Amino acid sequence: MALSNNVIGAINFVAVLLSIPILGAGIWLTTEPADSCVQTLQWPVFVLGVLIFVVALAGFIGAFWRIPRLLIFYLIAMLVLIVLLACLVVFIYIVTARGHGNIEPNRSYLEYHEDDFSGWLQRRVRSSYKWDKIRSCLSSSSICAELNQSYRIAQDFFNAHLTPMQSGCCKPPTKCGYTFVNPTYWISPINMATDIDCLHWSNDQTQLCYNCDSCKAGLLATLRIEWRRANIILLITLVALIAVYIIGWFAFRNAKTEELFSKYKQGYT
Known part of the structure; x- marks a missing residue:
């Protein structure tokens, strides 16, 4: 025993x-x-x-x-x-x-759409109350600021393999047609696309695309x-x-x- x-x-x-x-x-x-x-x-x-x-x-x-x-x-x-x-x-x-990334022409990084993910995951970011707290947390991090130290030329940036959150939160979606100045500063096109994310983009370094659906999708992908x-x-x-x-x-x-x-x-x- x-x-x-x-x-x-x-x-x-x-x-x-x-x-x-x-x-x-x-x-x-x-x-x-x-x-x-x-x-x-x-x-x-x-x-x-x-x-x-x-x-x-x-x-x-x-x-x-x-x-x-x-x-x-x-x-x-x-x-x-x-x-x-x-x-x-x-x-x-x-x-x-x-959940998967989407290929954009002449870009090495992927872009993400919220609808590609499960309904349960989407509900983690749909509430404005929840997202306000998440957005505040993301904007206080250095995930976007790091890009400015790594990429100064547009082609180098377009060839970069960004993380999902960097792709969704730190730059405007490619379909918006913004012109690159640096990874977190872009010139608005003359004819703005109808996508709401294009209107949400801001060159204010505390705002960027943190209020975009693409940022929510990047967070879900991560x-x-x-x-x-x-x-x-x-x-x-x-x-x-x-x-x-x-x-x-x-x-x-x-x-x-x-x-x-x-x-x-x-x-x-």
Whole structure:
């Protein structure tokens, strides 16, 4: 029985270690530009990582200190957390399934449209109240100012591989026909296009295209990239947790069988 408890404890210790990638994914998302302004996914991921750590630690303690109630708590709670993690993985996959950049003539960077993304993601930026806070967060960052230090010639800028937020928020859409002066300063065309984003563009460095639909689309494209990267980590961890849980469950069942058999032998003798 002691050997079985040690095996179960070692397995649960692996589960403790598996909580670290989940916690890391949550912390990583808080450092990314888009997620730091939207703050939607990182907290569920981080909280789930903390709960998995606590439950796995309870199972580890229960195994080495031979506390059956803690082991039973571990088996039930970890099953619930695995189901929640699986639901989160599926959810992220569904809401990020749609969304792509659009090629513009003579441009290396892509441009983005809000309608290309899932309805759930679009609702994160549609509310004027939500977007006002996001816009304030974006305008206080250095994502656009950095472009002025890197590109001084129009052709170099047109050949640049901009991030989705730089493409959507730091310059007017290509279809508007603005003339390049520098990455964040453009001359308005004589005949303004009918697209509302063309009217929203401002050379004011605190405004730029932060109020454009293209900026919202660029933000969603960035969220999609960041969430899909985090989801790879969550998926791998989920598969590992399921394997650890199954091994731990069989070890626990074998330990209980050995205990019952031992008691039967003692009673028989």
